[in-house]
Amino acid sequence: xxxxxxxxxxxxxxxxxxxxxxxxxxxxxxxxxxxxxxxxxxxxxxxxxxxxxxxxxxxxxxxxxxxxxxxxxxxxxxxxxxxxxxxxxxxxxxxxxxxxxxxxxxxxxxxxxxxxxxxxxxxxxxxxxxxxxxxxxxxxxxxxxxxxxxxxxxxxxxxxxxxxxxxxxxxxxxxxxxxxxxxxxxxxxxxxxxxxxxxxxxxxxxxxxxxxxxxxxxxxxxxxxxxxxxxxxxxxxxxxxxxxxxxxx
Amino acid sequence: xxxxxxxxxxxxxxxxxxxxxxxxxxxxxxxxxxxxxxxxxxxxxxxxxxxxxxxxxxxxxxxxxxxxxxxxxxxxxxxxxxxxxxxxxxxxxxxxxxx
Amino acid sequence: xxxxxxxxxxxxxxxxxxxxxxxxxxxxxxxxxxxxxxxxxxxxxxxxxxxxxxxxxxxxxxxxxx
Numbered sequence: 001x002x003x004x005x006x007x008x009x010x011x012x013x014x015x016x017x018x019x020x021x022x023x024x025x026x027x028x029x030x031x032x033x034x035x036x037x038x039x040x041x042x043x044x045x046x047x048x049x050x051x052x053x054x055x056x057x058x059x060x061x062x063x064x065x066x067x068x069x070x071x072x073x074x075x076x077x078x079x080x081x082x083x084x085x086x087x088x089x090x091x092x093x094x095x096x097x098x099x100x101x102x103x104x105x106x107x108x109x110x111x112x113x114x115x116x117x118x119x120x121x122x123x124x125x126x127x128x129x130x131x132x133x134x135x136x137x138x139x140x141x142x143x144x145x146x147x148x149x150x151x152x153x154x155x156x157x158x159x160x161x162x163x164x165x166x167x168x169x170x171x172x173x174x175x176x177x178x179x180x181x182x183x184x185x186x187x188x189x190x191x192x193x194x195x196x197x198x199x200x201x202x203x204x205x206x207x208x209x210x211x212x213x214x215x216x217x218x219x220x221x222x223x224x225x226x227x228x229x230x231x232x233x234x235x236x237x238x239x240x241x242x243x244x245x246x247x248x249x
Numbered sequence: 250x251x252x253x254x255x256x257x258x259x260x261x262x263x264x265x266x267x268x269x270x271x272x273x274x275x276x277x278x279x280x281x282x283x284x285x286x287x288x289x290x291x292x293x294x295x296x297x298x299x300x301x302x303x304x305x306x307x308x309x310x311x312x313x314x315x316x317x318x319x320x321x322x323x324x325x326x327x328x329x330x331x332x333x334x335x336x337x338x339x340x341x342x343x344x345x346x347x348x
Numbered sequence: 349x350x351x352x353x354x355x356x357x358x359x360x361x362x363x364x365x366x367x368x369x370x371x372x373x374x375x376x377x378x379x380x381x382x383x384x385x386x387x388x389x390x391x392x393x394x395x396x397x398x399x400x401x402x403x404x405x406x407x408x409x410x411x412x413x414x
Contacts, residue, residue, distance in 0.1 A: 087370070088367040108372075121366075148302050149305070
């Protein structure tokens with residue numbers, strides 16, 4: 001038995017399905033209903049039913065493989081026109097169920113496609129040294145009072161930390177403001193732990209912007225120019241995963 | 250991309266270490282709260298010098314004890330933290346770094 | 349300034365930030381959708397962070413000086 005994995009929804013009149021392998025090694029295809037088309041793939045029951053997908057969520061190697069394949073299909077579909085990406089691990093019984101869904105949610109998908117048409121998603125991350133600056137030397141304590149000296153050191157650490165974090169927040173907001181001037185919409189992600197990036201600095205901004213293709217040059221220039229010494233990292237373009245729905249998740 | 254292990258399982262020989270980590274994280278939280286409270290008192294300026302000194306010595310010894318316990322369990326400062334998902338980390342974003 | 353092109357190696361965390369939290373959520377007629385799976389329960393980011401540390405090692409190559 002088989003199931004149907006959904007990658008994205010797009011305008012129905014585009015004719016070629018994406019020419020990359022899907023999450024089960026399958027060739028994606030398009031299921032059409034009205035003026036919309038769902039980019040889907042036929043996948044095996046085993047591994048893609050409820051139990052199989054739940055297990056995949058806890059198996060990082062498998063989750064990574066699914067995520068990369070899903071992403072690759074959506075990127076390829078997006079190269080041919082506007083797409084509304086669908087959440088990872090969305091599976092239907094069969095094509096008829098997909099058609100029914102497209103008919104039921106037609107207005108919502110058309111609105112989503114209009115929202116992202118001619119626009120791409122760009123990720124902006126900012127790293128800053130939140131410990132930088134400030135007076136490095138704690139107030140002196142008498143040599144025979146080690147406990148007091150310890151407290152004064154901790155107080156100096158804390159004060160320096162607060163000032164550093166405040167400066168970092170200001171830098172993050174200035175980059176977000178500069179980027180936002182040339183973007184249609186923005187979403188914030190959780191900050192990533194420094195251990196993930198391998199950097200010594202701390203991440204102070206993790207945002208993603210929906211940018212009109214006609215504004216991309218200005219957007220990139222604004223992001224490059226902002227940050228005042230902090231490290232700014234731009235990724236993209238991404239298919240508009242974060243902007244397919246009207247409200248922030 | 251480096252190959253990721255396929256499962257995260259709690260092996261029997263790491264159970265002790267995991268429990269130790271949990272306990273030490275809670276102790277570390279309390280230690281940090283005590284330190285912050287002590288600094289507030291120092292800032293307020295309502296403690297005589299001898300009391301400040303005694304507080305400082307006590308906290309210093311507590312920090313040394315924590316370092317020993319942590320090393321006994323083979324844990325790094327950054328290991329003492331618990332991710333509460335959308336609530337962030339128990340000990341805050343900078344716990345374990347820079348000290 | 350780093351600019352990543354679509355076919356460059358994408359960070360798994362960046363990918364999952366978008367694929368797990370973004371995208372249209374379909375329910376109702378759907379047989380299975382993990383949209384409602386409580387990822388906090390799995391503490392995915394904690395898993396990813398500990399796995400990345402295990403996989404990459406304690407001293408990743410990239411960084412801005414000591």
